[in-house]
Amino acid sequence: MILSYLQIAWRNIVKNKLYSSINIVGLATGIATCLIIMLFVNQELGYDRYNEKADRIVRVTFQGNVQGEKMNESTVMPPVAQTLKADFPEVEAATRIRDYGKPNLIYKDKSFKEDAFAFVDSNFFRVFTLPLIAGNSKTALVEPNTIVITKAFAKKYFGNDDPMGKIINFQDGNFSPFKVTGLIDRVPVNSHFQFEVFASMSGLPEAAKPSWTSSNFYTYLVLPVGYDYKRLETKLSKVVEKYIGPQMQQALGMTMAQFKAGGNRLGLVLQPLTAIHLHADFANDLSPSGDIRYIYIFCAIAIFMLLIACINFINLSTAGASKRAREVGIRKVLGSSKTELVWQFLTESTLITAIALLMAIGFVYLAIPFFNQLASQNLTLNFTENLFLVPGLFLFMLTIGILAGAYPAFFLSSFKPVAVLKGKLTSGNQSVGIRSSLVVFQFLISIILIFSTTVVFNQLSYIQHKKLGYDKEQVIILPAYLLGKNSEIFRQQLQNDPRVSNVSRSGFLPAGPSNNNNFFVSPGNNSTQLIKTLRYDVDENYIPVLGIKILSGRNFFTDFSSDSSGVIINETAARAFGWKNNATGKTLTTSLNKGEKKTYTILGVVKDFHFKSLHERISPLVMVLAPDPGMLIVKLKPGDTGEFLTSLKTKWTKLTAEEPLSYSFLDDRYYRTYESEQKAGQILGIFSGLTIFVACLGLFGLATFTAEQRKKEIGIRKVLGASIAGIVNLISIDFLKLVLVAFIIASPLAWYIMNQWLENFAYRMVISWWLFAWSAAVAMLIALITVSFQAIKAALANPVKSLRTE
């Protein structure tokens, strides 16, 4: 039976080539999108799950709220790990990571700079599941100056030699040489940390310091099976009071009680390992984190794409019902039961789905490299590695086959044979209402996607054109610390270059990665009013180089030695301190270690500039005169930058033999801050394009049906003198009405969704009416083009011909 069903299904597919292709291409597009998104979501949700103890590991973070300013640090102080292990029996193990960036490492004549290097505690490989191929996971990192490396690292430095026991040197001589004592395959791609070298923490003096005021250590705890980490978390406030309290009193000049009385909070917060990638929002995390919201959005898109493709199938099947009705009638006369017919139609929809699925797998193979590049992912569709995919996809196929086929199957199989055989059944008229609603749904989704894409790109353009309060053009950032003691010579050379307008020395940059320093100050002598600000260490050229506007007071003078105790603040800081236009000359107090205080005088107030990303509000900023010759901010005069860069390279290589020149433009750094939004925008754009494509395929099919069904009517109207435009109008108008209805329903939904998205930005565009108009126009135009193709064809047909066939 099933074989004969398949055979008939196949013949029907071949016979109705146009409709079958519409169904298959639409479903294939939907399934391919869905598959890619499923792979992506699977990877994102699987982050850090490779660890056998994934469900038992938590990370200790430091969070707080000081005078309304949020603090969110993924690192904590060096003694936290040891203290928690000692004080709480439920902490089975504690281990730390100290990220050491990408130092220059040397082996014999080989030197590279791109390997991520971390110091870790000796129990690291027993907490995280990274099996050692060589060496002993228990003892490898016990001794100082030992390292465990990845295979790729070993290959790069030692070729095919056995890496064990080899000696690696630090270029800058900060550390004695390291001996390789262990080898791992690699850190899995879906790990929140990605290092090539793990060095023994016992060789790092900083790790043993009992300091509770500096935090540089990512700290992980292993808890017992089934233990709720929240229980431990509630006990951590005691730790804060017992250990952080006393040292804070020295640092801030107030007791913990006073601090809390001011409405401030500080504390250690636990975070499950598996939540780090998607649910964390820390500025200084080990890897760029994913965003659970994008996971939701993509899942929604995947589901809607599939639904839209299924709707095409439903609509085309019911619209073409009159073609199949005769067959249904005859089969019933020949003794078929309704159930048998339902199965027959389901077989047909499943066969179409199966063909679409094969096509989709092809699409996925073609599209994956492109998607990986666009979304910075590492997805693969690998059947041999993931055997579950085969039954998984089979189930998926059945589900879609039923989803698409169920309604048409019941609809078609319920025809009464008498009615059919008498020719009473004219068309699938009974289902027109349902069909229209489904088309409305398809365009509803399409319009929401068009609108969302438009809003994302508009916000990006808003970001691009936003007046930032500083000038990001023609500014080059140079890491002069790489030149060591030659950096000052380099600066002099730049300062004297006629193409350079000015040079500032500061590692505090308004865009991209920057130094960051929390700075707790009190206005005047009022030590009860503690305000969290950021401290920017700058020089006298910082303000002119970045074109920041001074509202009152003056810039720093270098020759005024007294300026070392002067500060320049931004407008927001002035407001936070409770000052209006009279800030200049007022004082700020901050506590140094050991209870000493230091007083600063306000030299001037600058207009607010966006030194943080536009996601965040501008916060209080205090600039002090403390030039850092390690970072140079170079403002160029208008002119040929290419030529300048060439000469820059010559100058640089004269001063250092080993370090390659690295530089970045401030505007690039700014744009890169919004890379994830840019990517999301592009991906959204592609998905909305695909969705519209599939929806239009369906519309095209329906228009073809209508034209076919009304062939005779059109013929008669033409004979009676109707114009071509009139006839095109006749067919198109009904479809356009549906798009209009879809637009009306879509507008408030789209507005709501995109408003939610925009909430992520402290500074954002306003959604204006023309964005709606634009989305509506795009949807209408696409629908019109799709429909009128068939309408025009029908209108141009020779009426005599279409009437004669009757």
Place this chain on the structure above:
Amino acid sequence: MLLQLNKIFKWVNVGGSRTFLLRDINLTVQQGEFISIMGPSGSGKSTLLHIIGMLDDADEGEYVFADQNVFKLKEKQRSQLYKQHIGFVFQAYHLIDELTVYENIETPLIYQDMKGSERKAVVADILDRFGIVGKKDLFPSQLSGGQQQLVGIARALASNPKVILADEPTGNLNSKQGEEIMELFKKLNKEDGVTIIQVTHSEKNASYGSRTIHLLDGRVDQIVNS
């Protein structure tokens, strides 16, 4: 007695008033009879045939087929009865365009859950009897009208029914083709004892039957035995 209709009424309600399609039809058919139904267009011939064929219900009256009260049967039992005993032949042939001649004939057997091997034998036998073995792999569109109707009759006979109901089987054929079909019916009736009830507009075709029932406005006008 094969089937019996007692006081059959059928009506439709059009705009509040009741229009009778069939009125007080009483008819008894014996196994092996050859009956023709005649009457002007719209007199209710097809409606009557559909009721006999269990494709349609009457609004009043009783229908006994092979000792079973048809209107009182459950859907399943009725379809069982129908599948086994009734074959339909249409004016417009109503072959399934997507199926070959062979498959068209095979279809009713599939719905009777006949096993594959048995099916093969039955279809082969029928193809042979009708002399259309050479056409078995062709699709309906590749056949002439007469050939299509031949396949239609072959299909109706495949399940070895007690009765064949034919609604103007020759209506779309030229006179020579029509004559061939009628000869075939006569042969089936005489040699195989198949009961035949046909609707026709032609006196000549009607004369093949042993009894002719004339309908007028949904009533039996007269019954003529030949």
